[in-house]
Amino acid sequence: MRLPRTVRTVGPLFASAALCGTLACVPSAHAADLGHAVLAAKDGWASATTGTTGGSKADAAHTVTVSTRAQLVAALGGKNSGNGSNATAKIIYVSGVIDLNTDDSGKHLDCSAYATGGYSLPAYLAAYDPKVWGTSKVPSGTQEDARAASQKKQADKVQINVGANTTLVGVNGGTLRGGGLVVKNVDNVIVRNLSFENAADCFPQWDPTDGSTGNWNSEYDAMTVYGATHVWVDHNTFSDGAVPDSSLPSYFGRIYEVHDGLLDVVKGADYVTSSWNVFKNHDKTNLIGNSDSASATDAGHLRVTFHHNLWQNTVQRAPRVRFGQVDAYNNYYVPSAGDYEYSLGVGKSSQLVAQNNYFALPSGITAAKVLYNWGGTALTAGGNSVNGTTSDLIAAWNAANSGKQLGTSAGWTPTLRTGLDAANTVPAKVTAGAGVGHL
Numbered sequence: 001m002r003l004p005r006t007v008r009t010v011g012p013l014f015a016s017a018a019l020c021g022t023l024a025c026v027p028s029a030h031a032a033d034l035g036h037a038v039l040a041a042k043d044g045w046a047s048a049t050t051g052t053t054g055g056s057k058a059d060a061a062h063t064v065t066v067s068t069r070a071q072l073v074a075a076l077g078g079k080n081s082g083n084g085s086n087a088t089a090k091i092i093y094v095s096g097v098i099d100l101n102t103d104d105s106g107k108h109l110d111c112s113a114y115a116t117g118g119y120s121l122p123a124y125l126a127a128y129d130p131k132v133w134g135t136s137k138v139p140s141g142t143q144e145d146a147r148a149a150s151q152k153k154q155a156d157k158v159q160i161n162v163g164a165n166t167t168l169v170g171v172n173g174g175t176l177r178g179g180g181l182v183v184k185n186v187d188n189v190i191v192r193n194l195s196f197e198n199a200a201d202c203f204p205q206w207d208p209t210d211g212s213t214g215n216w217n218s219e220y221d222a223m224t225v226y227g228a229t230h231v232w233v234d235h236n237t238f239s240d241g242a243v244p245d246s247s248l249p250s251y252f253g254r255i256y257e258v259h260d261g262l263l264d265v266v267k268g269a270d271y272v273t274s275s276w277n278v279f280k281n282h283d284k285t286n287l288i289g290n291s292d293s294a295s296a297t298d299a300g301h302l303r304v305t306f307h308h309n310l311w312q313n314t315v316q317r318a319p320r321v322r323f324g325q326v327d328a329y330n331n332y333y334v335p336s337a338g339d340y341e342y343s344l345g346v347g348k349s350s351q352l353v354a355q356n357n358y359f360a361l362p363s364g365i366t367a368a369k370v371l372y373n374w375g376g377t378a379l380t381a382g383g384n385s386v387n388g389t390t391s392d393l394i395a396a397w398n399a400a401n402s403g404k405q406l407g408t409s410a411g412w413t414p415t416l417r418t419g420l421d422a423a424n425t426v427p428a429k430v431t432a433g434a435g436v437g438h439l
Contacts, residue, residue, distance in 0.1 A: 034169045034192060034439055035063065035091035039232045042416050044273030044305025044327065052230040052273070054167035054190030058089040065093040065171070069160075070104045077163060080156070084184055086163035094194055095172045100158040100179030111202035114154040117146030119203070125251055128206050135208040144205070151203040151219055158199070159220060162189055170194035170236075170436060176222075177241060184226040192234045193436050196222035197241030200258040206251075215254055221261040225269045227297075237278040237435040238262035244281055259283065261317070265304050265324075266290040268297040272304040278435035280312040283339075289322030292348040292375065298323040299349065305416065306331055308426075310434045311343065320345030320374065321352045327414040329355045330421050332430040333370075337362035342369060344393075346376030351410040354393065356383040358426040367391045368400035378407030385423035 039052040046052040055062070066072045072094065073079070077086030101109045127133065127143045139147075158179025162168070164186040175195040183189050201218035208214035222238050225231050240259055249256050262279050264287040265272050279285050286306075289298050302324025311318040313336045319326065321344075333343050340362065344354055359370055367386045370393050371379075381393045398405050421429060432438070 035167055043418050044307060044416055045271045045303040046230055046232045046273035047416055048271050052188055052190060052232045054188060055089045055091040055165055058091045062088055062090040065095050067095045068106055069098055069100050069102050072098060080161055084161040084163050084186060087165050089165040091167045093169050093171045094174035097175040097177055099177050114202055115150045116153055117149045119146035119150045130208055130252055138207050138209060147203045154202050164188050180220055180222040182224050183228045183231055185228060187229045190232045191236060193439050194236045195436050196238045198243045200243060204256060204258055213253060216257040218258050218260045221264045223263045225265045225272055227267045227269055229270045231272045233263060233274045233277060235276045235439050239280045240282055245283055261287050265302060268301045270301040270303050274306045274309060276308045276434045278310045279314055283315040285311060285314045285317045286319035287317055288319050288324050288326055292322060308430050308434060310430050315339050316341040317345055318343040320347055321350040322347040323349045325351045325412055327353050330426050331357045332426050333359045340365060342372035344370060345372050345374050346379050346406060347374040350376045351412055352379040353410050353414055354379060354381045356420055356423045358423045359386045361387055367393060367396035371397040373404040373406055378409055380410040383423055388424060
């Protein structure tokens with residue numbers, strides 16, 4: 001494939017500032033090394049079997065820098081709807097802030113640009129007000145159909161499909177804003193040094209049957225790994241950006257939630273390593289497996305490693321696990337003080353190992369709050385520290401929750417680790433090294 005001139009490589013180093021304003025420029029030598037880097041042996045589940053090399057074998061024509069949504073889509077293959085099937089080795093440097101809510105000319109699109117079928121929020125609220133619609137069934141009918149169609153129209157624009165054998169690296173403050181990446185049914189992808197901000201769904205659905213009071217649910221993750229294998233997510237920063245949940249309105253007594261996950265691994269995905277990332281200022285952060293009924297696709301898969309990540313001011317799912325053999329070690333947790341629910345979710349058939357993590361819990365929050373049992377039976381936990389003191393997380397949970405006891409063995413022992421730090425060294429190490437700008 002011959003790329004447009006606006007995204008083709010022009011040399012080994014950055015050209016002049018004037019030239020870089022109109023043409024794609026190759027990053028510095030240091031950044032170029034990041035593009036060709038591969039995951040080290042034994043560095044988490046993504047190093048298993050064939051390992052993860054991303055686009056490291058890309059030729060010069062497929063080593064490019066992009067600074068707009070249109071350039072990004074072109075570099076990934078040319079058409080967003082088909083880019084997931086493009087397996088050409090490619091290295092893409094994302095330079096500066098890319099607004100994913102833009103048309104091909106770069107014009108920003110607000111929510112009204114996606115509304116179709118007669119959808120309007122006032123009409124939707126009027127149709128599904130619990131006083132009118134009730135609380136026993138999910139919405140259906142004209143406005144719900146219009147909402148779903150509008151949501152799909154936005155998804156086609158802001159959910160960027162990534163094909164196999166791809167490396168994406170942020171440079172010059174590389175940021176994806178207003179949407180996210182979809183790594184679906186492909187193999188061998190690396191994403192490093194990128195900021196992900198405010199993957200906001202303009203068209204949340206009201207579900208009065210979700211929980212005791214109903215909830216607004218949205219669709220888009222900042223990054224979704226769906227049925228994909230060998231994915232390395234490293235030194236990125238994920239957040240809601242300038243649109244925190246605290247800024248959102250409430251309808252029917254619940255926050256009008258426009259955000260879903262930050263990094264979710266679902267639908268039989270396998271061999272994933274999340275290392276040295278920052279997940280911050282968010283509610284439902286990381287979901288591993290999205291259905292208790294998905295044993296046919298998920299059992300024996302969803303093998304994921306989380307190490308040296310920072311969860312800061314997050315509420316829950318750090319991560320929540322179903323089915324998978326998930327290894328969470330040497331992570332740093334600094335949860336939200338006001339609305340913290342839990343960090344590690346032990347779900348159906350989960351096989352979670354949590355070792356040598358550090359939990360800096362707010363005043364009044366005890367170690368019993370770190371775990372939550374979502375229908376799981378056991379996990380392995382050891383060497384974890386709560387506010388500087390070694391803590392038996394399982395014993396703390398069991399003492400506080402007599403009806404939902406957890407066993408002490410996940411049934412497997414991780415071997416794909418490059419080392420294991422003492423928990424009390426984790427805060428300084430992770431603070432100094434996690435997130436964008438530390439490579």
